[in-house]
Amino acid sequence: MKRLFPLTLALLVVVSISGYCDVPPANRFLLWYLGNTLPTNPNSAGPGIQFTKQYPVGGGLLDGVVVDDPEATDGKALFISDNSTSDMVWYRSQPGCVFDNASGVTIVGRVKVTRDVHGDDGGAGENLSILDSTEGSGLRSGYHWGGANGHVVETIRGVSAEFPAGDGQYHILRMTAQGNVYGKQCPWSEDFTNYSVGAALVGQDEWIGNAAGGYDPQNPTQLLSGLTVVEDPDESTRPTYGKVVAFVGGDAVFQGYTRVLAAADPNTNEMVVEFDIKGTATNLKNCWFVDINDVNGVNICQWYGSDGTCRPRIAGTVNVGSPRNLTCSGQWDHLKIVINTQTKKAKFYLNGEVDPAYPDGLDYTNRPGVQPCTDQIGQIAIRSPWDYQGRNLLYFDNFSVNGVPVTQGFRTIKLYVDENPEPVITISPASPQWTGWANNFFGFGSTSITGQQDVYFDWVTATNRGAFAPGEEVAVLGYSLVPGAPVNTIDGAKTSPDGTPVVIPEAIVTASFTNNLTEMMPIGFAIEKPDRTAGIRVVQNGGYATSPGEKVSIVGFTATVDGERVILASEVTSVGFGSEVPAPLAMNQKASGGGTFGGQPNVWNVQPAIETFSYPDGALVGRNLWSGNAPASRIGVTGGVLRVQGGAGAVTAAHAAGTAFGAESFEMTIKMKRGIGTTNIWQLFAYDSAGVELVRWYGSGTTAKPRIGGSVLPAITLTDDNWHTLGIKYTFATNTAEFFFDGVSKGTIVGLTGNDVLGRVEFALYDQPALTDNYALFDDLQVDGFTVATPAVGLSNVGLLVRIYGKITEMNITGDLDGWFRVEDGSCVNQPAASGIQCRVPESDTIMPFVQVGDYVEVTGVMGVRNGLRYLWTTEYTKY
Helix, strand or coil: CCCCCCCCCCCCCCCCCCCCCCCCHCCCCCEEEECCCCCCCCCCCCCCCCCEECCCCCCCCCEEEEECCCCCCEEEEEEEECCCCCCCCCEEEEECCCCCCCCCCEEEEEEEEEEEEEECCCCCCCCEEEEECCCCCCCCCEEEHHHCCEEEECCCEEEEECCCCCCEEEEEEEEEEECCCCCCCEEEEEEEHHHHHHHEEECCCCCCEEECCEEEEEEEEEECCEEEECCCHHHHHHCCEEEEEEEEEEEEEEEEEEEEEEEEECCEEEEEEEEEEEEECCCCCCCCCEEEECCCCCEEEEECCCCEEEEEEECCCCEEECCECCCCCCCCCCEEEEEECCEEEEEEECCCCCCCCCCCCEEEECCCCCCCCCCEEEEEEEEEEECCCEHHHHHHEEEEEEEEEECCCCCCEEEEEECCCCCCCCECCCCCCCCEEEEEEEEEEECCCCCEEEEEEEEEEEEEECCCCCCHHHHHHHHCCCCCCEEEEEHHHHCCCCCEEEECCCCCCEEEEEEEEEECCEEEEEEEEECCCCCCEEECCCCCCCCCCCCCEEEEEEEEEEEEEEEEEEEEEECCCCCCCCEEEEEEEHHHCCECCCCCCCCCEEEECCEECCCCCCCCCCCCEEEEEECCCCEEECCCEEECCCCCCCCCEEEEEECCCCCCCCEEEEEEEEEEECCEEEEEEEEEECCCCCEEECCCCCCEEEECCEEECEEECCCCCCCCCEEEECCCCCCCCEEEECEEEEEECCCCCCCCCCCEEEEEEEEEEEECEEEEEEEEEECCCCCCEECCCCCCCCCCCEEEEEEEEEEEEECCCCCEEEEEECCEEECEEEEEEECCCCCCCCCCCCCCCCCEEEEEEEEECCEEEEEEEEEEECCC
16 A cells, blocks of 8 residues: 655635734744544644654553544544553654744533543643743643543642533633733742742742752752741841741752732833842952842843952843942842833832933833843842853842732633533643743643543644633634545545645556656645536645546645645555546636636736736735735725825735846836925835845835935925826846836936846835825836736636647756646736746756747646746647
C-alpha cells in the first residue's frame, strides 16, 4: 500500500471584526486534526501542521492507533490505551506558534473516555493541553476528562469539578486561556516576619526565581550566594527588630521575585514602592538590582548599586540618576520610588531626599530599542546580574507597594463541556504556568504516568486567535472550531468553506506534478468527475507521486491557495491502477477559468486601462486588485475621485504595473486637486519589479514635490480649485526622471539603480495623527502596464484537465520547473502587461528546445489559478 503526504501551504482566512484585537496575520495559527490519520503524519492537523510524539516515558511502547468507530464524526478516531502505571503518551503540535495574552487561545476536542483510573498519586493526566513556553505569558493549562466518573480537572493548577452527565460517550471539551495578570493586590507590605530563618527566600510565601539561599554545608557559618532569610545581625540599631533578607551576590547571577499588583491612585496618578536597605561597604562593586516590573514582567524602573551605594535607573537605557552612598556601619537606609503615570516619570528618594540631579524624576518611556512598559506594577524583584564582581553582602527589609488594586487583564482559564456557554471550571486570577520550552504548542493525549485511561479522539482543533467561549469563534474565524461531517465528493470540496474535512474514498488521477526533478517531491495531482463537470487539484508533500489513471483515496481539508480551491491532503492511499483518464476538455482561452463555483473564486479577465476611481464610495483597497492596509477613512473613493486623508498610522494602497522587458522608459500621470493643509501627508511611488523605489511625488493637501531618494525639486503649490496634472517620464538607461506639472517640465533628477522594469505604483500616507482634517484629491491615474480586472463568467473549469491552442508569445525557460511559457489564442484573455495564459513547462521537457516564440502549439494540462489569474499546469504540448 502506497501512502503519500501533502505540501505545506498557508490557509488564508480574512475576517474583520469591529473592536476585536486579533493577532497579526503572520502569527495566526489554526490546528485541525480529524482523528482519521496518525497525528505524526505531515499536515495531519492542517496546512504545514502535524504533531510530534513528546512521550511515551518510562520505557513503554504506548502509542495511538487510528480505528474504525461508528460514533466518530467521520467513522475514524485515534485510540490511546494506557494500560501501564508507568507510562503516558502526548502529542505536541508542530511547528510552534505565537501566544498573545490579550487575545488568548482555545483548544477544542471531541473525546470519549471508556476507562479512567487515577494514579497512586491521585493525579489526573491531560487529554487536552495548552503549552505556553514563557513565564511572562504563563497560559500553560491542561484538561482532564474522566468519562463515566464525570471528573473534570484543570490539571496544572489542580482545580476539579464533577460533571453529572459523565458517561463513556463522546463529549466536546473546550479549554480557553487568556490574560496575564496575577499577584497580591496592593496595598502590600512584607517584613518577612513569618518566614523561616536560614532558608532561601525563593520558595517561601510566593517568592519565585532561581536564587539559591541558606548556609554553605561545607562552611555552616557562611551564607550561600543568593537570597537568604536571616535574623538582622544589627537588630539593636533598628526601631523594630526582626527578620531580613541577606543578599550575597556579584559572584553569581540570580533573581528572586514576587508578584504584586498596583495601578495608579486616580487622585494622585501615583504608585509608590518603598524598602529598607543596609550596606556593608566591604567590596563596593555593583552587584544588586531591585526591579519594579509591570504586569508583563517588563521593567518600569529600578534601583541598583554596590554593597555601599545606590543609584536610580531606567532599564536598558542610559537614563540614570545620581550615585549616592549608603550609610553602612550597621545602619539602615530607606529607598523610595514614586511612579507618576501622568507625567511618565519616576522620582527616586534616599532617606526622604529626592535625587538632586532629577528632582522631577526620570522619564520611564524614553527607552529607544527597549520594550515599552505598561502603567501597572506587577512584580518586585531582587537580583544579581553579574558573576564577576566578587562577593558582596547587604540586607533588604520592609518592602511595600501602594496604589490601587488592578481590576482587569487577569489570567483566566475556563473549561467547558458539550459547548454549554457556562464553563464547568473558571480559574481567575490563575497562577502563571509555563513549560520552559523554546516555543508554544497545543497538545493532546493521556499524560498520567501512574494512571490508566482508554481514550478516543474524534477530532482536536485549536487556534491562537482568541479565548473563545462556545460559538464565539465564528465571528472571528468565519467558521466553528467544531468540525462538521467530512465531504466526500469533488463538488462538496468545491462548495464547502476552507478547512472543511474531506474524505474521498476513490478517485481517478488525471495528472500528477512535482516541483523538483531531482528530489521528486510531489506538489500534487488532479482528480475530476467522469462527466468532466468538475475537477480539483490535491496538494501534498512527501512520499511518491501518483500516476495518471491510478485510483486513490484521499483524506484532507479544503483550502484556497493563490485563488485556487484545492484539497490539502493529510493522507493519500493508492487503491488500484489502470483506470481510463477522462479526455481533456478543449476550449478557447476566453472560456477557460470561468466564474465562481462554491469556494472556488472566479478567475479574472485583465486588460490595460486608466484608473478613473469610478467605484462606489469606500476603501480603495480591495477594488480592482488594489492591495494594502489603508482604510476608507485614509485612502478612499468618494464621488468617483480618490481622497487621501491625514490621520494616525502609516498606511498604503498599491497596484501592479509593468513595462515589458527591454522597455526604455515609462510615463505616469495623475490629476490632483487641492484640499486642506500644508504639512506632508501623502506619497505616490513607482517601484521596480524587485521593490526598489524608482521615483515619487509627495506633498500636502495643497502642495506636490518631485523626489527620488534624498533629491527633491521645489514644491509646487496649488492655488486654485482646478484639476492639475502631475507627470513623470522615467528613463531606465540613465536612471533619470523628468517631472511635469500641467505638461510643463519642472526639472530632472538622477535616480536610484533599479532592474529596468516597472513593478507597481503605491499611495503611501504618513503617520500624522494630528492632521485628520488635512486631505488632497486625485483622479485619472495613467501608467504603463496598469490594468483593470473584471470577473470571468461561465462554467468554472479550474481543476479540470483541459486543452488550449494558440501562439507562444513569451518564454521564460530556466531548465527546471520554475520555467514557463505564454500562449495567446486571440480570444482577448489578458494578464498584467501581457496577453494569453501562462503555462508551466511540462515535467518531461523543461527545456522545450523544439519550440520558440511565434510557434503555434496545442497545450494539455490542468487549469489552475495563481494570484487570481489563469495558470495551466502543463502535462504535454504539441507544435503544429
